[in-house]
């Protein structure tokens with residue numbers, strides 16, 4: 001997959017050793033303040049402010065603290081972390097050292113998507129090289145008394161293990177099932193200890209911010225969604241690939257860049273995101289408008305949108321961990337409903353009940369998987385009712 005647009009924040013020049021040594025010469029509070037001022041929000045999807053997370057984990061009491069990198073990258077249509085893990089591993093580990101210094105952690109873990117096992121060798125070589133250069137281990141990056149190291153844990157292919165509390169359960173050797181929150185991982189995470197879990201892109205962005213300054217970062221993006229973001233673009237467009245764009249780019253401008261002007265819809269945020277139709281292409285991609293962890297799937301004029309909804313719902317029914325009823329029952333029931341629509345046998349009254357079930361799932365499911373599972377179905381139905389209900393379905 002070609003990488004395009006390589007000159008803004010994440011893909012700009014940075015020497016990790018130099019950046020780390022400079023950063024670790026500063027006070028923790030000052031570094032966290034810089035991250036807070038930058039307005040950086042987590043790049044894994046939920047958009048929680050990174051400075052606040054590190055401040056909470058730093059303030060939490062615990063003999064051991066952990067920094068965990070979420071490299072599970074399971075959202076359909078997302079592959080930007082794979083590029084970072086392949087080409088910017090040292091930047092990632094540098095970002096984790098920075099986070100560890102800020103919160104006072106001694107151990108770091110990368111939770112690597114099972115399908116990315118082939119990256120393990122390169123990642124381990126990078127870790128070994130950093131140890132040789134004293135960028136990991138005792139007196140890490142020249143900071144006397146600061147010791148930190150990282151190991152890699154391979155996932156086993158469950159999408160729900162990307163959810164941070166399920167990820168922690170999996171790290172501890174349990175079934176990958178989300179925990180009740182609160183307590184949050186910043187106080188009660190891995191092995192019950194304070195833990196900062198962040199996305200691959202978040203760590204790398206944070207390192208750029210402390211090196212180049214919050215003001216520099218804020219030059220990109222919008223006031224509520226600062227900086228740039230990586231987008232994994234796939235589907236019916238001429239130039240798929242990984243792109244770095246400023247936050248706040250309109251869907252229309254993004255489509256122009258990737259050669260997808262003919263699209264009839266764009267799925268922003270992967271299976272758990274929202275289907276944006278042509279009349280909404282003026283929307284911006286930002287936390288305050290259409291939000292995404294980075295997956296952009298373009299649908300051309302001939303795509304069957306009911307098939308798209310079915311495909312996503314099959315995914316959720318398969319990946320639901322089954323722990324809570326709204327998600328376990330809801331994903332299967334919505335899938336059956338979509339199959340009825342496909343056969344033109346879904347009465348309108350039942351369709352309204354399906355939408356109502358979807359809305360209940362959004363509120364009542366225990367974790368983000370069940371809460372977002374109905375999103376694509378509901379937005380596709382809203383935008384493509386004419387296409388889906390083109391033939392009579394009965395009352």
Ligand SMILES: Cc1cc2nc3c(=O)[nH]c(=O)nc-3n(C[C@H](O)[C@H](O)[C@H](O)COP(=O)(O)O)c2cc1C
Nearest residue numbers: 042043044070072073074162163164198199202368
């Ligand atoms: C079902 C589900 C899957 C998720 N998968 C990922 C993932 O693959 N990578 C990721 O960084 N965050 C994922 N998240 C979000 C994490 O729970 C968490 O918010 C994130 O790792 C925090 O990092 P950030 O603040 O840097 O974004 C997922 C959430 C849910 C509900």
Ligand code: SF4
Nearest residue numbers: 322323324327367370
């Ligand atoms: S919402 Fe789904 S994935 Fe999340 S805990 Fe409930 S059953 Fe499991």
